[in-house]
Amino acid sequence: MLLGGDFRQILPVIPKGTRQDTVNASISKSYLWHSAQVHTLSINMTLRQADKKFAEWILSVGNGTTATVETYAGSHEDGEKIVIADEFMLLKSDNPYQLISDAAYPNFVENYLNRSYLTDRAILAPTNASAQEMNSYLLSKVPSAEKEYLSSDTISFESTPTDDWTKNYTQEYLNSLEYSGLLTHKLCLKVGAPVMMLCNLNQRNGLCNGTRMVVSRLGHRVLEAQIMTGTHSRTESQVALYLPRPVFSHGQLYVALSRVTTPEGLKVLDDTEGTSQRDIVTNIVSREVFSNMNTSESQI
Numbered sequence: 001m002l003l004g005g006d007f008r009q010i011l012p013v014i015p016k017g018t019r020q021d022t023v024n025a026s027i028s029k030s031y032l033w034h035s036a037q038v039h040t041l042s043i044n045m046t047l048r049q050a051d052k053k054f055a056e057w058i059l060s061v062g063n064g065t066t067a068t069v070e071t072y073a074g075s076h077e078d079g080e081k082i083v084i085a086d087e088f089m090l091l092k093s094d095n096p097y098q099l100i101s102d103a104a105y106p107n108f109v110e111n112y113l114n115r116s117y118l119t120d121r122a123i124l125a126p127t128n129a130s131a132q133e134m135n136s137y138l139l140s141k142v143p144s145a146e147k148e149y150l151s152s153d154t155i156s157f158e159s160t161p162t163d164d165w166t167k168n169y170t171q172e173y174l175n176s177l178e179y180s181g182l183l184t185h186k187l188c189l190k191v192g193a194p195v196m197m198l199c200n201l202n203q204r205n206g207l208c209n210g211t212r213m214v215v216s217r218l219g220h221r222v223l224e225a226q227i228m229t230g231t232h233s234r235t236e237s238q239v240a241l242y243l244p245r246p247v248f249s250h251g252q253l254y255v256a257l258s259r260v261t262t263p264e265g266l267k268v269l270d271d272t273e274g275t276s277q278r279d280i281v282t283n284i285v286s287r288e289v290f291s292n293m294n295t296s297e298s299q300i
Contacts, residue, residue: 003027003036007289008062010251013180022250023289038293054263062254064285079246079284089278090269096242097137103267104240109141115214115228118194120237124256126247128180134242142190147218149187151175191215195225237261241268246282253283 005027012025023029060066061082069081093099101108104123111117125131139146153174175185181198189195193215201207206227213225239260247253260266270281 006062007293008059008251008254008285010249010255011286011289019250019286023286026289028289028292033292051263058254058257061257061283062251062285063290064283064287066283069280079282081280082283083279084268084281086279087263088266088268090240090267091278092269092271096244096269096271097134100134100240100242100267100269101138101141103269104238105138108138109143112142112194113192113214118214119212119228121239122236122259123240123242124259125242126245126252128178130242130244132184136188139188139190139193142193144190144192146188146190149189151183151185151187153177153185189215189218189223191218194228235259235261236265238265239267241266243268243270243272243281246272247284250284250286250289253281254285 007026007028011022014021014025017025027033057066064080066082069083090099090103100123104121105111105117123131123134125134153171155169155174178184183198195213195215197207197209197211197213200209212228214228215223215225217224236259239256241256257266268281270278272282
C-alpha cells in the first residue's frame with residue numbers, strides 16, 4: 001500500500017480535542033507505523049528552482065525551525081511569533097477587504113469573466129467566517145443581479161424523543177446554526193460569480209471537492225455553472241493571506257504559504273487586533289508529530 005502526505009500540513013480534526021488528541025490521531029502515532037517505510041521528496045516541483053531559498057523558508061515554517069521573536073515568546077499551544085519579510089507583507093488599511101482583494105484580484109471588475117484570471121488566484125483565511133466576509137465583499141463587486149437561496153432546516157422526528165422539540169428549537173435557531181463543511185442558511189449568488197464544489201459528486205467528470213466553477217444561470221431550484229479548466233491544482237500564482245485573527249492549529253500557516261508558486265505571488269495582511277508590527281505573525285507547529293520519522297530521501 002502506498003500512502004502520500006505531508007505532516008507539516010493540518011493534522012486530523014478532533015472536535016473539542018486537545019493538542020495531544022490531535023497529534024495522537026495522526027497516522028505517525030499508529031501502532032502500525034513502525035512497519036512503514038518512509039521516503040521524503042527532496043525537490044519542490046511547485047516552485048522554480050531559482051526560488052530555492054523561498055522554498056527552504058516555507059519548509060522551515062512547516063517544520064517549526066524558522067527564527068522566532070523572543071519578545072513575543074509564549075506557549076507552544078498558542079504558537080510562536082515569526083518574522084515574515086516586508087516584501088510579502090501588506091500595510092494595514094481602514095478597508096482591509098479592498099486591500100486584500102486588490103492584492104489577489106487586481107482590476108477584479110474588468111477581469112472577473114476571464115477564467116484564466118480566476119483560476120490562478122486565491123484569498124486564504126484561517127476561519128470560515130473570514131472567508132465568508134471576503135466572499136460577500138467580492139460578490140458585491142460583480143455587476144449582475146443577486147439571487148438568494150435559503151436552506152430548509154427541520155428536526156428529524158425519527159431520531160428525537162416523543163416530546164415536541166420544535167418548541168425548544170425554533171426555525172430561526174435552526175437557520176442560525178453553522179457547521180464546517182456545510183453552507184450557511186442563506187446563499188447569495190450572481191451570474192458570473194466563481195463558486196467551489198464542497199463534495200465529490202462525479203469524479204470521472206471532474207465534479208470533485210475543490211472544483212471551481214463559474215455560475216452561468218440562476219434558476220428557482222437549480223443553478224447552472226461551467227467548470228473552469230485547469231482548476232484541480234492546489235497551487236496559485238497569486239495568493240493573498242488574510243489574517244483578521246492568528247492561525248489556531250498546526251500547519252495552517254504552512255499550508256497557506258505553500259499554495260503560491262512564486263515569491264512574487266505572495267501577499268500577507270495581518271489585521272489581528274492589537275498587533276503593532278506588520279511583519280510578525282503567529283505560527284503553530286506540533287513538533288512532536290515529527291518525533292518518529294525514520295526517513296530516506298527520494299529525488300522525485
